[in-house]
Amino acid sequence: MARRSEHTQEQIREMVLSAAENIVNEEGFSALTVRKVALEIGYTVGSIYMVFTNMDDLIMHVKGRALDELADELQETGDFDSLEAHIQALAERYLSFAHCNFNRWRMIFEAINDVPVPDWYQRKVQELFAIVETLFQRLRPELAEDEANRAAHALWSGVHGVCVLSLNGSLGRSGADNARATVGSLVQNFIRGWKAS
Amino acid sequence: MARRSEHTQEQIREMVLSAAENIVNEEGFSALTVRKVALEIGYTVGSIYMVFTNMDDLIMHVKGRALDELADELQETGDFDSLEAHIQALAERYLSFAHCNFNRWRMIFEAINDVPVPDWYQRKVQELFAIVETLFQRLRPELAEDEANRAAHALWSGVHGVCVLSLNGSLGRSGADNARATVGSLVQNFIRGWKAS
DNA sequence: ACCTGAACACCGTTCAAGT
DNA sequence: ACCTGAACACCGTTCAAGT
Numbered sequence: 538m539a540r541r542s543e544h545t546q547e548q549i550r551e552m553v554l555s556a557a558e559n560i561v562n563e564e565g566f567s568a569l570t571v572r573k574v575a576l577e578i579g580y581t582v583g584s585i586y587m588v589f590t591n592m593d594d595l596i597m598h599v600k601g602r603a604l605d606e607l608a609d610e611l612q613e614t615g616d617f618d619s620l621e622a623h624i625q626a627l628a629e630r631y632l633s634f635a636h637c638n639f640n641r642w643r644m645i646f647e648a649i650n651d652v653p654v655p656d657w658y659q660r661k662v663q664e665l666f667a668i669v670e671t672l673f674q675r676l677r678p679e680l681a682e683d684e685a686n687r688a689a690h691a692l693w694s695g696v697h698g699v700c701v702l703s704l705n706g707s708l709g710r711s712g713a714d715n716a717r718a719t720v721g722s723l724v725q726n727f728i729r730g731w732k733a734s
Numbered sequence: 735m736a737r738r739s740e741h742t743q744e745q746i747r748e749m750v751l752s753a754a755e756n757i758v759n760e761e762g763f764s765a766l767t768v769r770k771v772a773l774e775i776g777y778t779v780g781s782i783y784m785v786f787t788n789m790d791d792l793i794m795h796v797k798g799r800a801l802d803e804l805a806d807e808l809q810e811t812g813d814f815d816s817l818e819a820h821i822q823a824l825a826e827r828y829l830s831f832a833h834c835n836f837n838r839w840r841m842i843f844e845a846i847n848d849v850p851v852p853d854w855y856q857r858k859v860q861e862l863f864a865i866v867e868t869l870f871q872r873l874r875p876e877l878a879e880d881e882a883n884r885a886a887h888a889l890w891s892g893v894h895g896v897c898v899l900s901l902n903g904s905l906g907r908s909g910a911d912n913a914r915a916t917v918g919s920l921v922q923n924f925i926r927g928w929k930a931s
Numbered sequence: 932a933c934c935t936g937a938a939c940a941c942c943g944t945t946c947a948a949g950t
Numbered sequence: 951a952c953c954t955g956a957a958c959a960c961c962g963t964t965c966a967a968g969t
Contacts, residue, residue: 546952570941581953581954581955582944582955583945587952591943643846649844651762687915688919692892694896694899694900695888695889695891695895695924696892698895698896701895701898719891723924727920728927733930743933778935779936781935783962789963
């Protein structure tokens with residue numbers, strides 16, 4: 538036993554992460570266990586602890602990667618006639634990401650280890666909010682940055698809330714179609730109200 | 735052993751529920767185990783399965799009770815000058831409930847068993863939404879019920895989203911104070927926008 | 932009939948021991 | 951130095967056995 542450097546630590550780390558992502562995607566967060574990951578990559582349980590300090594650490598990194606994917610997708614969103622249309626498109630993309638990557642997206646908010654959130658993770662979250670914040674600042678440049686940021690935060694939390702309750706099943710109803718319309722209503726009415734404030 | 739009817743099944747059920755609530759309140763959802771509940775009520779693990787079919791069933795009932803408490807608190811909200819003020823007050827109460835009963839409120843949305851949601855639970859959720867829906871119907875009686883309901887759903891999901899991201903820690907920032915202002919902004923701007931639509 | 936508690940099949944985590 | 955795999959302290963769930 539004790540196979541000798543068939544893979545570098547870096548490679549094993551990558552294998553672990555990608556196996557974990559597959560498991561979450563296909564079977565949900567609750568199916569993610571060290572033993573299953575080990576089996577999938579052809580190593581034993583102990584090896585996972587060479588490259589991650591524990592399960593919480595692994596989870597945090599799977600979540601971090603999901604945030605990166607989400608950020609990439611939001612930043613891909615091209616130019617638009619108006620800022621409103623741009624914000625609307627971002628909200629739709631967010632919903633679409635949550636819909637297409639349901640299990641992984643869900644995990645971001647459900648896997649709450651009581652462990653303190655690491656700095657590098659906090660920064661990823663802030664980057665995401667920043668995307669919307671700058672648009673709100675440009676929407677009403679005469680306002681203080683703080684006020685625009687609060688509005689961005691309010692609306693984006695709102696969009697998130699619609700996604701949560703629409704895709705959860707723990708809500709009342711609807712699939713992705715209804716959710717799209719609901720998100721649209723939230724964004725449109727909030728922006729109209731905010732511009733008139 | 736095999737103590738003979740010191741308590742009725744109904745009493746044991748109540749003891750289990752209330753012990754479970756205490757554990758969640760004090761130590762969080764992840765600390766809720768059959769063994770801990772059994773210890774707390776002075777029975778053994780097996781007994782819990784006399785009054786609940788399994789852990790998921792117990793969880794569902796703890797969640798159901800939390801929904802009841804929340805509904806009571808929202809319905810207590812008295813009369814107001816305007817419908818807007820009433821909706822605003824409801825949103826603040828919702829935030830306050832989430833803040834004061836953080837662990838139990840969190841559990842409602844984090845404890846997602848892949849088991850299908852029972853009918854009685856769905857109904858409780860619907861009752862909650864109904865509270866806001868009727869207010870929106872009265873705010874613009876000329877609209878179809880469906881449209882008012884969609885708006886209510888959009889805003890309330892939004893309010894929920896602010897609570898989630900504000901109290902989570904997985905967000906970026908803020909405690910309950912900031913959240914109050916953010917909820918206020920969301921409600922005010924959305925309603926203004928919706929009335930002008 | 933009510934309740935126990937051992938048994939089963941799982942967890943995450945550790946660490947002496949092998950190569 | 952890298953990796954194993956048995957061991958430990960936990961889970962939820964079941965069910966023969968005791969009163």
